[in-house]
Amino acid sequence: MVVSNTENKRKWDKKFFCVYCKTMQAKLPRHLERKHASEIEVAQILSLAKNTAERKDKISALRALGLFQHNTGVFKTGAGVLIPKRRPKEPTTPTKYLPCEKCGEFYVKKQLARHQLKCKKMANAGKPCGRDRSVQARSALLIPTGKNASTRFKCLIMSKMTHDGVFQEIATDKLIQTFGESLLEKLGHEERHHRMISNRCRELGRFMLEVKKIDSGVKTLTELITPSKYQTVKKGVQNVAGFDFETNTFKTPSLALKLGQSLKKCACVLKGSFMEDNILRHSVDDINSFLELVELKWTTEMASKAHRTLEERKWNAPRRLPLAKDIVVLNKFLLKEDARLCSQIIKQPSVNTFEQLTEVALCRTLVLNCRRVGEVQYMHLKDYKETTHIDEDSDIFKSLSDSEKALTKKLRRIEIRGKKGRKVPVILTEDMQSTINLLVEKREECGVSNSNKYLFPSLRHESGHYRAHVVLRKMAVASGAQNPSSLTSTKLRKHVATMTQLLNLRTHELDALATFMGHDIRVHRQYYRLQDDAMELAKVSKLLINLDKGKLSLMKNRNLDELVVASDESLSEDEEIDDLEKDEMPINSVGNDITSFPSTSALTGHATEKFFKNSSAESVKKSVTMKSKRRHVKPRPWSQDELVNVRQFFRGFIHLKKVPRKEDVQKFLEKHGAQLHQRSWSDVKWCVKNSFSKILE
Structure with a gap:
């Protein structure tokens, strides 16, 4: 210039x-x-x-x-x-x-x-x-911006890029443009994918800037798709992804993985264009050799290191799932804001009130359904309007309970497009429906364009929508939650999958839950259902301790909940035996009376006579009186239903011929106490003891 x-x-x-x-x-x-x-x-x-x-x-x-x-x-x-x-x-x-x-x-x-x-x-x-x-x-x-870039690619993708050095690389590189156009041809029918296409092209532009620092003779990406330039490609990816040769890890491992995928696709795109040209057809062999070289070396030299970096970052990392009280605080805040904003928009509609109410409605929908943010924020207005109601004459509806039938009449189910094109449902309550209906009614009055197809439109763009993760973060902070950073859509989904472990869900019920969440049951178990530290210590450790004690063979056909371990398994063998003998002592034995007497083997001669002289006559008389009163109490027989409940609950103890402790019996009484006609915990304990001692038939 x-x-x-x-x-x-x-x-x-x-x-x-x-x-x-x-x-x-x-x-x-x-x-x-x-x-x-x-x-x-x-x-x-x-x-x-x-x-x-x-x-x-x-x-x-x-x-x-x-x-x-x-x-x-x-x-x-x-x-x-x-x-x-x-x-x-x-x-x-x-x-x-x-x-x-x-x-x-x-x-x-x-x-x-x-x-x-x-x-x-x-x-x-x-x-x-x-x-x-x-x-x-x-x-x-x-x-x-380039002789071969189509007008559609320029308008939809390049027009929204930041005009910087990376943009110049894309504008002057024919192969990057062709790669972007191939993605646009595949995914361009949905506007939400345009940002992803732009990002993939910009990643290649950043890669080319690094390559030119390594080899100034390289001008375009096409020159790198050859076996002789493989090392240059490798160094370029390492530089842009921040590879540390000392620790053998990447600073940005996901970028290295995405660049590897993009370079393979670019090679395939270039191969297709060369095969259509009779003059350039002879260059296809070089591209095939480059792809074979990438297939042989890339996984070992690049991808495996990137995956290892990602996995190691997850080790011992704090897995903070949302607290139940934080979710309650957030819901109360949203309900309060919903009521306030609805009354305001009815009295005096304004753009500011409409925007705030849209954010609240979006956040409530996201939290209730635990959906991915990309699924809720892209909900279309026509999907909401075209929702059909449940057919009450169907056989499935008739098989539901009365409470379930009432729920189906109050709730509204909307089917939307989820990840990988799956059909996923969204459930709306009655008050959420009234809020959304109010927003739909006020759309035109508050300045929403008729061309905006989204249910939660953004007034800042003619055809834009709110970004759900930004709205959720904003509401979590405003609600005053103790840990707002844990209130994200992904953590809410993991919270649901983790807490359902407390329920005894059957296989088809888990399938139904996974289908509603929008993923396969295997993905549900591997990635979403986290193993809580306390649960892992409490349940898995029972298996390991019994294995260490050599008792695992006695517990066949049992699940983790049915495994039994004494609370003091870490004690020595002798201490454990002594403790069990104390538990098995009858409640009306001498050792449990108010006055305890030493054994005759411990006292001899003069010591025995001295002991009885020093003993209080009143205490001896009181002890004898209480013992006589106990003998006059008639034992209540156990009914067949009571025995079934006791033996079913304590089948693990009976199988091991082990007397349950008081805390174990208390859990049983909390569940079946109403059916036992005021039985004490000691009665239940002795019922279990007699069951494996063959006293009761």
């Missing part, structure tokens, strides 16, 4: 491009009057009085059009001098400049949005300039 000054003074040598003769002219108005007076635009200018504002505006428009044609030619050919509206004082790169989408003058990217606030043509068009990035994205479309 030409600068505007020298070492001592300013230069006045700026020239302009003539749109008619394609030459540079220092005095463009005089040149137009002398050489092109017969042109329609020039004739209109000459018909106006000199020094008038209208004449100056028309001359400026022709001057801007000429400079735009010249500058776009510089970008297209990669040669020449760029002429901006204001030349820089110091040398700089042309990539820092973009044209105004109305007047065509080139400005520094950071000042482009400011210029459009003053641009006369932009003011006449009545179009809002928008944010800096959106202005730059629209202006970047005016610059030639």
Whole structure:
């Protein structure tokens, strides 16, 4: 670029491009009057009085059009001098400049949005300039970005990219554009995939910038799809993904994995284009050799290290699932906000109230159903309106209980598109339905475009939607939850899968839960159902302790809940036997009376006589009286139902011929106490003892 000054003074040598003769002219108005007076635009200018504002505006428009044609030619050919509206004082790169989408003058990217606030043509068009990035994205479309990029790819993908060095790499690389167009052809029918396509292309652009630092002779990605450049490709991926040779790990392992997949697809895309060309068909062998080399080495040298890095980061990492009280706090907050905003929007509809109520409705739907954020935020308005009600005459409906039938009448089920095209349901309660109905009713009044197809629309974009994870994070913080960072959609889904382990769900019930969550039962068990530390210690350790004691063979056909381990298994063998003997002592034995007597073997001769003399006669009399009272109590016989309940619950103890402790019996009484007619815990313990002692038949 030409600068505007020298070492001592300013230069006045700026020239302009003539749109008619394609030459540079220092005095463009005089040149137009002398050489092109017969042109329609020039004739209109000459018909106006000199020094008038209208004449100056028309001359400026022709001057801007000429400079735009010249500058776009510089970008297209990669040669020449760029002429901006204001030349820089110091040398700089042309990539820092973009044209105004109305007047065509080139400005520094950071000042482009400011210029459009003053641009006369932009003011006449009545179009809002928008944010800096959106202005730059629209202006970047005016610059030639590549001979082979389709208009659809430019408008949908490249127009939304940040105009930086990575963008320039994509704009000048034919293979990256072709790769992006192949993804757009496959996934472009859904707008939500456009961001992913843009990210994959930008990853390749970042990769190319690193490769050019390693090998300055490489210009395009096509030159790397050959066996001789495999090491260059490998080093480029290592650099961009931050590979540490000392620890043999990646800083960004997911980027290394995605780049490996993208490079393989680029090779396949290039192979397909070469096979269609008779001249380039001989180069297919090099591409096949490159793919074979990647297949042989990439997994060992790159992918395995990236996967290992990802796995090691999960080891001993804190797995903080949402607390039940945090979920309750969040739900109470959402209900309160829902009621407040609904009353406000009914009395006085406003854009701010509509936006807040939309966020609350989106968050409530997400939390209730524990859906993925990408499923709820993309819900369509037509899916909500076309929901069908349950057929009450169906056989399945008739087989439900009364409470389940009542739920089906109150709840609303919507089927939406989930991950990998699966059909997943979303359930809405009555109050959630009333809130969404209110939002649908106020859409047009609050400025939602008719072209917006989403159920939770964003007013900031004509066809946009709210990002569910951002809304959930905002609501979690605002609710005052103790640990708002744990209230994410993924952790809520894992919380559901983990807590259901406390229930004794059968196989078909687990299948139904996994289907509702939108994944396979194997994925449900492997990735979502986390093994809590306490549960792992309590249940799995029972198996290991019994195995260590040699008792596992006695517990065949038992599950983890039915395994029995004494609470003091860590004691020695003798201590354990003594403790069991104490537990098995009858409740009406001498040792359990108020006055205990030492054994006769422990006292002899004079010691025995001294002991009885010193003993209180009253205590002896009281003891004998209590013993006599106990003998007069008639034992209550156990009914058959009571015996079945006891033996079923304590089958593990009976099988091991082991007396249950008080805490074990208390658990049984909490569950079956109402059916035992006020039996004490000691009665139950002795029932178990008699069961394996063959006293009761």
